[in-house]
Amino acid sequence: MAVQSRVAAVTGANKGIGLAIVRQLALQYPSSPFKSGPFLIYLTARSPERGAEAVETLNNDAQLKQAKVLAQDGGDTTIKYHALDIGDQKSIHAFIHVLKQEHPEGIDFAINNAGVALDGFDSTIVKNTLATNYYGTLEASNAFLPLIRNSGRLVNVSSTAGRLNKYSDEIRNAFLSASKTSVPAVTAIMQQFHTAVDDGREKEAGFPSAAYAVSKSGETAFTKVLAMEEAKRNRGVLVNACCPGYVNTDMTKGRGRKTPDQGAMTPVMLALHDIGGKFGEFWMGEEVTEW
Template sequence: MSTKQRIAIVTGANKGVGLAAVRQLALKYPTSPLNTGGSLLIYLAARSPERGEEAVQTLLDDAQLREAGVLVQQGGSVTVKFRELDIGSAESVAALGEFLKKEHESGVDVVINNAGIALKGFDSAIVRETIRTNYHGTLDVCTTLLPLLKPSPQSRLVNVASISGMLDAYSPAIQANFHAAVNKGSIPAVTALMEKFQHSVDADRVEEAGFVKRAYGVSKAGVIAFSKVLAEQQRQDGVVVNACCPGYVATSMTEHMDRPGAITPDEGARTLVMLALQDLDGKRGEFWREEKVVEW
């Protein structure tokens, strides 16, 4: 296999922002700094093989992709393939890692962690499932695939978080704990904060503990925090790690709710794809929204 071939993985990519990210990677790769004369293989990763394969077919039938001629089926250099992945299953994540290690010995170039859940309601069970998937599942993908990323500033890990993971709603003590965990470079300290949140929910003392009653938001605060830690850990190898918010996107996760400021999946995917393909002027370990760094 040619070493000029670039490899990208997008999780949670059978619909919404994830599918839009695959689509935009295909459209924008040919003119991006990542293209040094080779091809791009994108793995569209999702839990359901049926929905994943349908998503690949959707891209093959996409009018804009056909007009641009970027896919190999239209004479271009970009290939999209489905790959099964459930980030809530350690076995599934490990299987993806083993597949990529065997199939692409020279390494991979881009990982966009978009998969996640947003459950209705707020109780101990919902918090436990949300933290397990959004925090631990995303972290598991990161720790499994980071060793496979080529040691280069062109190698990118993009973790999709949310503006709901901003720290301004927490108590000063909890905010300080998040920042201390990042400054110490300690993922276990970030994980301890997720556990503290769970305990506060179990004891019905969320606000007294300094947290907020937002399972999704707290899980994404954890993702932002460990992304910052990973960015520093990867600095020597050159791999660029960032987190971002796609914005309030009208998708199945938001039940396609139409509200002021709601954007399309394509609009939501712009920041993800920019962080994956473009020159970031040395910026890493940042939290981005609307293609700009925002204060966490």
């Protein structure tokens, strides 16, 4: 296989915001500062059937065809499916192994979009939500970062559901402190939450009864830590978290006000465009916002 000039990986990309992120990467790459020859995007998802369908949908997308951005139409970009379940460590490391083999020179962009929003609230739902949204995204981030070339980008799609205004002052301050300290400090808060839910006393402990919200607070917090640690390596790799906004997808049960393409704009900007060297920030609506 010919060496690609630019390589991106997008998780949870067979539908909704993830699919729109892949679409917008293809559309915006030709006018981005990173443009330099061929561009390969790995569209990853758990299901091979759905992943293959997603690639086919994009290869036949009217706007992509009109813009002539795909290699099959004379453009730079090729979209390729690869299996990835961020809730499964073996799956993450199998994908990383493929990236290392295919791209020993490294990749340029990784966008962690995969996540779950489960109905209800109990200890099992908390466990499963944290397993994917917190631990899975953390595992994927740590696996992608060493592969990202100098001046590349890591983007974690978090949520304003994880804003800190829904916690007690004590927990809010713990998050702020942990986000400047270490990943284990953030993980300790996730464990504290899970234990409190097991005991039926999360409210007294200062947490909301909301697994998704707490998982996303954790994701934003550890992203800030990784950004700080990465900055010390002086490689120019920018790590940021963002909220796509309230998007009309399966996850919002079709209630969102934004289209998936509108939701994709901030994550794609953080990957492909000049953001003034900012890192460790939480973004929404294409600007830095309060966490």
